[in-house]
Structures are given as C-alpha cells and as structure tokens.
Amino acid sequence: MKSVLIKGPWVAGVGTADVGVRDGKIALVGTAGPQDKYDRVISADGCALLPGLVNCHGHAAMTLFRGIADDLPLKPWLEEKIWPLEARLTAECVYWGSMLAMAEMIRGGITTFADMYFFEEETAKAAQKAGMRAVLSRGIAAGPNINNALLESRQLAEKWHQEGDGRITIQLGPHALYTCPPQQLTAVLDLATELDLALQIHVSETKGEVEESFARYGKSPVAVLEEAGLFQFPVLAAHCVHVSHEDIDILAGHNVHVSHNPVSNLKLGSGIAPVPQMLKAGLVVGLGTDGASSNNNLDMFLEMRLAALLHKGIANDPTLMPAGLALEMATSMGAKALFLQDVGYIQEGLKADLTLVDLNRPHLSPRHEPHAAIAYAAKASDVTMVMVDGKILLEDGRLTTIDEERTIYEAQRCLRAIED
Amino acid sequence: MKSVLIKGPWVAGVGTADVGVRDGKIALVGTAGPQDKYDRVISADGCALLPGLVNCHGHAAMTLFRGIADDLPLKPWLEEKIWPLEARLTAECVYWGSMLAMAEMIRGGITTFADMYFFEEETAKAAQKAGMRAVLSRGIAAGPNINNALLESRQLAEKWHQEGDGRITIQLGPHALYTCPPQQLTAVLDLATELDLALQIHVSETKGEVEESFARYGKSPVAVLEEAGLFQFPVLAAHCVHVSHEDIDILAGHNVHVSHNPVSNLKLGSGIAPVPQMLKAGLVVGLGTDGASSNNNLDMFLEMRLAALLHKGIANDPTLMPAGLALEMATSMGAKALFLQDVGYIQEGLKADLTLVDLNRPHLSPRHEPHAAIAYAAKASDVTMVMVDGKILLEDGRLTTIDEERTIYEAQRCLRAIED
Numbered sequence: 020m021k022s023v024l025i026k027g028p029w030v031a032g033v034g035t036a037d038v039g040v041r042d043g044k045i046a047l048v049g050t051a052g053p054q055d056k057y058d059r060v061i062s063a064d065g066c067a068l069l070p071g072l073v074n075c076h077g078h079a080a081m082t083l084f085r086g087i088a089d090d091l092p093l094k095p096w097l098e099e100k101i102w103p104l105e106a107r108l109t110a111e112c113v114y115w116g117s118m119l120a121m122a123e124m125i126r127g128g129i130t131t132f133a134d135m136y137f138f139e140e141e142t143a144k145a146a147q148k149a150g151m152r153a154v155l156s157r158g159i160a161a162g163p164n165i166n167n168a169l170l171e172s173r174q175l176a177e178k179w180h181q182e183g184d185g186r187i188t189i190q191l192g193p194h195a196l197y198t199c200p201p202q203q204l205t206a207v208l209d210l211a212t213e214l215d216l217a218l219q220i221h222v223s224e225t226k227g228e229v230e231e232s233f234a235r236y237g238k239s240p241v242a243v244l245e246e247a248g249l250f251q252f253p254v255l256a257a258h259c260v261h262v263s264h265e266d267i268d269i270l271a272g273h274n275v276h277v278s279h280n281p282v283s284n285l286k287l288g289s290g291i292a293p294v295p296q297m298l299k300a301g302l303v304v305g306l307g308t309d310g311a312s313s314n315n316n317l318d319m320f321l322e323m324r325l326a327a328l329l330h331k332g333i334a335n336d337p338t339l340m341p342a343g344l345a346l347e348m349a350t351s352m353g354a355k356a357l358f359l360q361d362v363g364y365i366q367e368g369l370k371a372d373l374t375l376v377d378l379n380r381p382h383l384s385p386r387h388e389p390h391a392a393i394a395y396a397a398k399a400s401d402v403t404m405v406m407v408d409g410k411i412l413l414e415d416g417r418l419t420t421i422d423e424e425r426t427i428y429e430a431q432r433c434l435r436a437i438e439d
Numbered sequence: 440m441k442s443v444l445i446k447g448p449w450v451a452g453v454g455t456a457d458v459g460v461r462d463g464k465i466a467l468v469g470t471a472g473p474q475d476k477y478d479r480v481i482s483a484d485g486c487a488l489l490p491g492l493v494n495c496h497g498h499a500a501m502t503l504f505r506g507i508a509d510d511l512p513l514k515p516w517l518e519e520k521i522w523p524l525e526a527r528l529t530a531e532c533v534y535w536g537s538m539l540a541m542a543e544m545i546r547g548g549i550t551t552f553a554d555m556y557f558f559e560e561e562t563a564k565a566a567q568k569a570g571m572r573a574v575l576s577r578g579i580a581a582g583p584n585i586n587n588a589l590l591e592s593r594q595l596a597e598k599w600h601q602e603g604d605g606r607i608t609i610q611l612g613p614h615a616l617y618t619c620p621p622q623q624l625t626a627v628l629d630l631a632t633e634l635d636l637a638l639q640i641h642v643s644e645t646k647g648e649v650e651e652s653f654a655r656y657g658k659s660p661v662a663v664l665e666e667a668g669l670f671q672f673p674v675l676a677a678h679c680v681h682v683s684h685e686d687i688d689i690l691a692g693h694n695v696h697v698s699h700n701p702v703s704n705l706k707l708g709s710g711i712a713p714v715p716q717m718l719k720a721g722l723v724v725g726l727g728t729d730g731a732s733s734n735n736n737l738d739m740f741l742e743m744r745l746a747a748l749l750h751k752g753i754a755n756d757p758t759l760m761p762a763g764l765a766l767e768m769a770t771s772m773g774a775k776a777l778f779l780q781d782v783g784y785i786q787e788g789l790k791a792d793l794t795l796v797d798l799n800r801p802h803l804s805p806r807h808e809p810h811a812a813i814a815y816a817a818k819a820s821d822v823t824m825v826m827v828d829g830k831i832l833l834e835d836g837r838l839t840t841i842d843e844e845r846t847i848y849e850a851q852r853c854l855r856a857i858e859d
Contacts, residue, residue: 086807089815090761122801226755285752286815288759315815316802324741332705335646339708341510381542381843382736382819385851387506395509395706395735399802400820423801431805 020409021058024051028063028375029389030365031070031346038068040371043184043409048367061404065379067389067397069346070363071130071152071372071407072319073353075278076219076257076307078136079145080108080116082123083434084312093225093287101312105137107437113138115429117145122421123317125151127399128374130407132317133255133278133307133357135192135219139171143179143187150412150420152372154357155179156192156219161203169210176214184408188359190255195221196240197228201247208248217253217358220244223266224258225289241266250275253358257307260284260292267293271300276356279348281325282316283309295330295339305356306348318399323349327394342394375404440829441478444471448483448795449809450785451490451766458488460791463604463829468787481824485799487809487817489766490783491550491572491792491827492739493773495698496639496677496727498556499565500528500536502543503854504732513645513707521732525557527857533558535849537565542841543737545571547819548794550827552737553675553698553727553777555612555639559591563599563607570832570840572792574777575599576612576639581623589630596634604828608779610675615641616660617648621667628668637673637778640664643686644678645709661686670695673778677727680704680712687713691720696776699768701745702736703729715750715759725776726768738819743769747814762814795824 025038030048039047039057047055088100113136124132131152134142139157146153157175159168172191180189191214193199193207199220211218223229223240232240241262244250250273257278262270270277279294297304306322308314327345331337354363362372376397383392383401405413412420442461450456450468459467459477467475508520533556544552551572554562559577566573577595579588592611600609611634613619613627619640631638643649643660652660661682664670670693677698682690690697699714717724726742728734747765751757774783782792796817803812803821825833832840 083805085805086811086816089808089811090758092757096757119801119804126801282748285748286757288751288755288757290755291752311816315811316818318802318818321741321744328702328705331708332711335708335710337512337516337706337708338510379847381539381546381847382738383505384539384847385503385505385854388509391506391509391735396506396731398736398738398818398820400818427799427801427804434805 023409024055024057024060025063025068025373025375026051026060028066028068030068031350032365038365038373040406040409043371045365045367045369045371048365063375065377065386066403067376067378067393068365069128069374069376069393070350070354070365071374071405072128072349073305073357073363074124074129074132074308074317074319075255075305075353075356076133076280076309077317078310079120079132079134079142080113080136081310081312082120082317083112083116083430085315087312104437108137109437110138110141112433112437114141114145115426115433117142118149118421118426119430120311120317121145121149121151122418122423122426125149125405125412125418125421126402127318127320128376128402128405129317129319130372130374130405131354131357131359131362133219135194139175140179143175143182146187147183148420150407150410152186152362152407154188154190156190158192158194159207160194160198161200165203169206173210173214176216186408189216191216191218193218193220195228196243197231201243204247204249208252211252217255218249219255219257220249222256222259223261224284226261229261239263239266241269245269245273255356258284258289258292259297260290262293267297267300267302271302276303276305276358278305278307278356279326280307280309281322281329283313287313291329291333294326295334303352303356304348305353319349320397320399323394342390345394346390371406371409373406374402376401377403443829444475444477444480445483445488445793445795446471446480448486448488450488451770452785458785458793460826460829463791465785465787465789465791468785483795485797485806486823487796487798487813488785489548489794489796489813490770490774490785491794491825492548492769493725493777493783494544494549494552494728494737494739495675495725495773495776496553496700496729497737498730499540499552499554499562500533500556501730501732502540502737503532503536503850505735507732509735524857528557529857530558530561532853532857534561534565535846535853537562538569538841538846539850540731540737541565541569541571542838542843542846545569545825545832545838545841546822547738547740548796548822548825549737549739550792550794550825551774551777551779551782553639555614559595560599563595566607567603568840570827570830572606572782572827574608574610576610578612578614579627580614580618581620585623589626593630593634596636606828609636611636611638613638613640615648616663617651621663624667624669628672631672637675638669639675639677640669642676642679643681646681649681659683659686661689665689665693675776678704678709678712679717680710682713687717687720687722691722696723696725696778698725698727698776699746700727700729701742701749703733707733711749711753714746715754723772723776724768725773739769740817740819743814762810765814766810791826791829793826794822796821797823
C-alpha cells in the first residue's frame with residue numbers, strides 16, 4: 020500500500036498541518052520534514068481535511084427506489100409502491116443498488132455507512148469491492164420469515180464480521196418495535212449474546228408508531244424496548260423523532276446511540292427529532308441519510324446543514340447546534356455512534372479514513388472559519404479526495420474502485436426488471 | 440448573437456423536446472427539423488432544461504461577510520459584526536462582493552436575482568458585466584441618510600432601469616417597517632409613483648419585529664404597511680415568517696408577492712414561514728437565498744429542497760409542497776414574484792433564460808420523475824449550462840463572463856481592507 024502525504028490542509032481539530040498516511044493508518048499529524056519520504060504527496064493548500072463522513076443510518080440498495088414515489092402519504096407509499104417492489108427484489112438488485120449508493124456516498128465524502136436491509140451479504144460484497152467501511156445488518160421482522168432472517172443474520176456475522184481488514188462490521192437488525200415485538204426481540208437478543216454483536220433498530224420514527232405502542236403496551240416504544248432488555252446491549256437507535264423527556268432519560272441511562280436523519284424525517288412528514296435535548300442529556304448522536312427512497316440523496320453535507328439549521332429555526336435560537344457540533348456529529352460522533360473505535364478523528368495511530376474538501380471555490384469565498392465553511396456552505400461536489408484505510412477511493416473526480424457507468428446501467432436494469 | 444439548439448432534454452412543463460434559441464429568445468420548443476440551422480447544437484440527452492432559477496431575495500455583496508459571524512444571536516451578529524463592517528463598505532467592496540455572488544449564482548443555475556443593498560449601482564455594473572438578469576434596489580431606512588438614499592434610488596432608476604437590453608430592473612427598497620416607518624415610507628411611495636417603480640421590503644421576518652409593531656402601532660407590520668398605502672403598489676415582501684391569517688388575507692387581497700427564504704430564516708432562528716397557507720390564499724411565492732452572511736450559500740437547489748421538505752415535516756404531511764410546486768416556486772413563480780413578464784417559462788417567444796441540469800449522475804440514478812429528481816436530488820453542481828437572454832454564461836464548467844479567480848482574489852482583498 021502506498022504511503023501518502025497530504026500537504027498543508029486545515030485539519031479538523033488540529034489547524035493547518037501535514038497529514039501522513041502509512042500502512043492504512045495516520046502516521047503523522049504535524050509538519051512533515053524534508054527527509055520524510057512518501058510514495059505520493061497531495062498538495063492540499065486551501066483545502067480542509069476531515070475525518071471521513073459517517074452515514075449512521077440507511078438502506079443502501081434503496082437507491083433503486085429513488086424518486087419512484089414522492090409526495091405520498093406513508094401508508095400508500097409503503098403499501099402500494101415500496102413493498103411490492105421489495106417483494107420482487109433479488110440479490111442482484113441489492114448488489115447494484117448498494118454499489119450505486121456507494122458511488123454517490125464516496126463522491127460525497129462518506130467513508131463509513133450503516134445499513135439495514137435484505138440480501139445484506141450483497142451489500143457486504145459491494146462494500147468490500149468499493150473499499151468502504153460498513154456496519155451492516157439483515158433486517159429482522161416478526162412473521163413467517165423470522166427464522167430465515169435470524170439464520171441469515173447469523174451467517175452474515177459468521178462470514179463477514181470484521182472482514183476486509185476489519186472494515187466490515189455486522190450488527191443485528193431488529194427492524195422496529197412495531198415489526199419485531201418483545202417476544203420476537205428476545206430471540207434476536209439471544210443471538211446478539213451468542214455472537215457478541217451490537218444492534219441497530221428504528222425507534223419512534225412516527226407519531227403513529229408511538230400512539231400504537233401506548234395503545235398496545237401502555238407505554239412508549241423506548242420504555243417497551245428497555246423492558247424487553249434491548250438496551251442492555253450496544254444499540255444504535257435510528258430516528259428517535261417522537262421521544263419524550265422520559266424516553267431521553269431512558270436512552271441516556273443506557274447510553275443508547277442515536278442516528279438523527281433530518282431530511283428523511285422531513286420528507287416523510289415524520290417530524291423533527293429533539294436533538295438539542297438529546298445532546299444535552301449526553302447522548303451520542305450521529306447523522307444519517309436513511310434510504311434514497313425517502314431523501315432522495317445520500318448527502319451528508321445536506322444532513323449536516325439541516326442538523327445545524329433546523330433546530331435553530333424551530334427553537335428561535337441561532338446559537339443552537341453550532342457549526343463545529345454539526346461537523347462533529349457527521350464525523351467523530353458518527354463513528355462513535357456506530358461503536359467504531361479507531362476512526363472518526365485525525366490522530367496518529369488511527370485508521371486513515373479521510374475526506375478532503377476544496378475550499379477554493381466561489382461559494383466558499385472569502386476564506387473564513389473552516390467549521391462554518393463546511394457546515395453551512397460546502398457541498399458534496401467540493402470533495403476532491405476520499406480515502407478509507409489509507410486507500411484512495413476518489414481522486415481527480417474519478418472513483419478508483421467502482422465502475423460508475425456500469426453501476427448506473429446495472430442499477431437501472433435491475434429496477435426495470437422488478438417494476439411492473 | 441449565436442443561435443443555439445438544445446437537443447433532446449426533458450423540458451419543464453413540456454416533456455422531451457428540442458429547444459431552439461435565436462436572437463436571445465426561445466424560438467422553438469418541439470422537434471427541430473433537419474433543415475433547421477443553428478450556429479451551435481448542445482446535446483442534452485438525459486438532461487433537464489429548466490427556466491433559469493430565480494433568486495427572489497438577497498444582498499449579493501454580503502458574500503463578503505460569508506461565515507464571518509455564525510451561530511450568534513441576531514443582535515450581536517448585527518451590531519458587533521455586520522454593521523461595523525457595513526459602515527466601512529466601499530463601492531469597490533460592493534462591486535466585487537456582487538461579482539462573487541454572481542459567480543456562485545450562475546454556477547448554481549440562477550439566471551435572475553433580486554437585490555437590496557448600498558452602492559447598488561456597483562451591483563448593477565457587475566450584473567451588466569456578468570450578463571445576469573437583476574432586480575435591484577438601494578436600501579432605504581429612516582435616519583440622517585434617508586434623503587441621500589432616496590436620491591441614490593432616483594439616480595439608480597434613471598441610469599439603470601431597463602438597461603442591458605432590459606435585463607436590469609430597478610425597484611425601490613424601503614428596508615422594513617421597523618427601519619422605515621410610515622412617515623418616511625410616504626416619501627418612498629411618492630418616488631415610486633413618480634418613477635413608476637415596484638418595491639421590495641422585508642416584512643415580519645422575526646417575532647420581535649411583529650411584537651414591536653403591536654407595541655408601537657397596535658397592529659401587525661402587514662396591517663401598518665397596508666394602512667400606509669404600500670400595498671397599492673406592486674410589492675415584493677421578503678420573509679413573511681410571522682404572518683397571521685389576517686395578515687395573509689391582507690397580502691392576498693392586494694396581490695402582494697412574497698419571497699420565502701427558508702435557509703436564512705432557519706439559520707438566524709427566525710422561524711418557518713407559513714408557505715402552504717400563503718399559497719392556499721393564492722399568493723405568488725418565490726424563493727430566495729437572502730445574503731450569504733445568513734445562509735451561507737446562494738444555492739437555489741437548497742432553497743427549493745427546503746421549501747419542499749420543511750413544511751412536510753412541520754405539518755406531519757408528506758403530501759404538502761410536492762416537487763413540481765417547489766420547482767415552480769424556484770422558476771416561473773419566482774419570475775412572477777419579481778414582476779418579470781417575459782421569463783420564467785420555456786415557451787416560444789419568451790426570453791431565453793435557461794438552466795441545463797445533467798441527470799446522468801449516480802445521485803440522480805436510476806432515471807425517474809424529473810420534478811422529483813430536481814427538487815429532491817439534484818445539486819447546484821449538476822448544472823452544466825446557463826443562458827441568459829440567449830447568451831451562455833456557464834458551459835463546460837467555466838464561467839464565460841466572469842474572471843472567477845480574480846473575483847475570488849478581489850473579494851478577499853476587499854474584505855481584508857475593511858476588517859479590523
């Protein structure tokens with residue numbers, strides 16, 4: 020693997036510095052001496068070097084369903100559009116849909132993504148090929164297929180957990196309380212104990228889901244999940260839009276991690292998660308795009324921007340969610356939210372997951388405070404270099420691991436094959 | 440002027456078609472025959488051709504202040520950061536700040552912008568040079584300078600109104616009720632009558648502004664402005680965040696046009712304008728970026744996205760503000776909001792203000808409903824060609840009328856010269 024010196028960018032958390040990468044790790048953060056030899060030097064004057072962006076929640080293969088059904092109520096959207104297509108999904112669909120997602124994510128500076136879907140091994144294969152870091156789960160829901168889902172989860176873990184030099188992490192994915200109630204959840208937790216895996220789950224995404232939980236259990240989804248023992252495991256809870264103060268206390272008490280997905284929550288009419296309150300309670304909150312079918316992008320710059328903007332507007336307080344915090348949520352806090360130990364910061368010894376952003380652009384001029392430039396003004400298209408585990412995945416506008424033209428073609432073909 | 444045939448894009452409001460441009464106007468929307476001769480043919484397969492995006496509210500020269508003061512309460516932001524800098528502004532600052540804004544706007548597919556600021560003739564000169572369509576006003580506020588502001592407004596109108604083949608329109612710009620109360624507003628309206636000009640004004644941007652109006656006048660800013668006779672003129676009201684049902688009825692009764700500026704309203708903690716209610720009342724509502732100091736971009740794709748997303752999330756209704764409506768607000772309704780007659784649609788005989796968006800990108804794949812692709816997934820960086828009055832301002836990633844490198848340099852220099 021080639022050693023790389025990134026010369027002179029502004030480095031998040033450090034200031035202007037050189038960053039050297041050797042053997043997939045960050046070997047230097049400081050000033051490179053004239054004697055220091057690297058195979059390659061990337062001149063990064065006027066650029067910002069960020070820990071790779073971390074997309075904490077999504078369904079990569081759902082890029083196939085991008086824009087096939089917008090502006091619909093949730094029920095017909097799911098029942099008439101998404102579910103019939105998902106019923107016809109094939110492994111090939113998931114492979115190419117995932118690859119398409121990764122082409123978009125890498126272009127937008129994302130180095131790590133979390134995922135919950137079907138045929139998840141295909142997403143693992145695509146991540147392996149694309150070189151991304153991935154935290155993957157096979158969705159598990161009650162019903163005739165649950166034993167199959169549990170079996171596939173086990174096989175996925177046995178075959179893929181910590182594969183790709185540790186880039187691939189497997190989690191268990193009970194879909195949500197309303198699809199995987201306590202009795203079935205118990206089987207999932209037994210498997211989590213046996214395989215020593217963390218879990219990801221959708222929690223309190225919609226008001227209706229919370230109302231249903233109160234009607235059925237007399238308490239909120241968070242309270243039911245606590246009682247079911249879920250939070251004794253490491254858990255990433257996606258959405259948490261409709262959580263009460265009591266719910267937040269429960270989540271904080273168990274150190275549950277949260278993925279805030281502002282664009283998807285707006286687009287589906289779910290609402291706006293009380294992120295400032297969650298952060299105040301000490302929760303680890305990362306950011307996620309959710310699937311492209313409810314976004315319709317996988318653009319962490321947009322999620323970061325909305326995380327910074329929305330709560331100011333709702334609370335009438337322009338000091339809430341400052342730029343540096345939004346950037347942290349998109350990077351280091353996101354890595355922590357996914358229980359990853361050795362990425363998320365630009366520090367010597369950590370894995371070299373890095374995103375370079377060119378600030379020499381009209382919409383980022385005049386040159387100013389870099390956190391603000393990134394959180395409020397930079398775009399996915401300003402990303403000029405992306406590296407995961409020290410390997411360059413994007414440079415000079417080209418993806419190095421993905422055949423982009425073929426991927427677009429195959430994704431289109433796969434969608435047509437399962438459409439009516 | 441060269442004639443141009445744009446071959447085969449999806450055309451907003453039409454479907455797939457060829458669009459021919461001659462003498463600055465749209466000469467064909469349909470199928471170009473083999474005999475039709477054009478100086479140039481632009482192949483636009485898989486692209487979307489939009490009426491040029493219209494930025495209905497802003498302060499172009501404030502790009503100079505992008506990111507110099509974020510995450511602050513409004514009062515110290517204005518009093519300690521923005522106003523001291525504005526007090527030292529020079530004509531040169533405004534020229535280069537405006538030019539920088541135009542570099543960003545053209546790159547993002549914007550063909551027309553509205554503006555209110557000081558040294559507005561410099562913005563006119565820059566717009567003339569850049570080839571953009573512009574609706575410009577010199578801000579007018581009560582105080583020792585008001586007569587000067589009125590004089591400059593008159594001179595601006597006499598010298599620049601309908602200049603540049605009609606690309607430049609001058610309006611009068613009473614800043615807001617709280618800075619230009621009824622007595623002073625009367626002088627502005629007299630001038631509007633004399634010069635036959637429309638007006639632009641900030642209205643009910645913040646809660647505090649509305650409370651102050653009730654304390655001082657016993658009624659809302661909208662009601663006070665109505666009583667002062669403002670709405671007997673063609674008026675573009677920016678923001679309208681804190682407007683009541685009664686206010687909306689007044690605005691609708693006088694056919695006042697509105698600029699919705701969602702990003703700025705969120706960032707400054709002002710709130711979210713009741714746009715669905717305004718549209719339901721029949722108001723013409725365009726979209727605007729406001730100044731880059733409170734955004735921090737001039738990106739109409741982002742404003743369009745937020746216009747489509749925000750109200751769904753607030754009202755828990757994913758069917759609100761569908762994609763086609765958001766696109767309309769960013770284009771045809773925006774042109775109407777600025778009282779422009781001959782742009783905003785792709786129709787034969789109208790002026791050729793056109794924006795070409797390349798949909799052949801991973802984040803826009805698979806190919807799907809174009810309104811949704813544009814409102815929910817396209818980015819400023821997908822714009823590949825921009826034309827105003829039939830003249831190409833952006834192509835192959837290059838601005839044809841603006842020296843971008845110099846503009847970035849001069850803007851930076853101008854800012855440094857007025858900083859502490």
